[in-house]
């Protein structure tokens with residue numbers, strides 16, 4: 001089996017993103033955290049919008065959202081979901097393909113969010129600095145930026161002792177099952193980088209394998225505050241814990 005990057009075309013991490021996140025209790029409460037950071041009816045830029053899990057829920061709460069993502073496979077799902085929404089909600093979301101490390105929409109927002117470890121997907125250092133520059137460039141004075149990052153101790157934790165046991169075994173929307181296996185999990189201390197190879201296996205209702213894909217997920221970690229400060233983003237409060245595996249760092253644009 002060849003190994004694909006996460007969220008690649010024809011990959012199962014993209015196809016089953018909503019199935020996996022719906023089962024992930026460690027994300028519970030993130031929508032409320034982001035909702036509280038913007039004024040009622042305010043404007044939000046979401047960096048790494050994915051399939052629109054948060055963007056559409058924020059729009060349902062009355063916010064207007066521009067969602068940017070680098071992966072066509074994720075944006076295609078977001079667009080399909082948007083087409084099925086009530087017109088008033090759908091009209092509050094704009095989806096765009098773009099790279100958060102080099103984005104200039106030439107407009108500002110009340111809030112910039114970078115949820116569910118999206119910043120951790122790009123190398124710490126220049127890519128992080130460029131993403132903070134993007135956030136700063138798109139914020140009005142007094143606006144907030146929120147970055148959800150994994151805890152480094154969770155990244156350091158070893159993988160399951162028995163890699164043949166699925167870490168997730170969920171029903172799929174078509175009546176089958178999705179199973180996830182962590183095939184490899186290595187934390188490289190010198191780079192603060194976690195490399196994981198995760199096997200996705202889709203089974204039909206009788207348990208026969210329909211599709212499988214091996215996918216590579218890398219997370220980077222560092223303290224964001226020293227990188228954000230030179231870009232005009234200062235820590236606004238203590239990081240907000242989320243799900244026991246991460247925290248949301250909130251910065252204020254001066």
Ligand SMILES: C[S@@+](CC[C@H](N)C(=O)[O-])C[C@H]1O[C@@H](n2cnc3c(N)ncnc32)[C@H](O)[C@@H]1O
Nearest residue numbers: 048049050053069070071074099100115116118
């Ligand atoms: C874990 S998903 C988060 C999706 C969504 N925000 C959520 O919370 O469900 C991470 C997303 O970030 C996107 N992404 C990764 N690097 C990116 C970059 N440089 N620019 C824009 N999007 C990026 C991926 O394609 C993926 O859709």
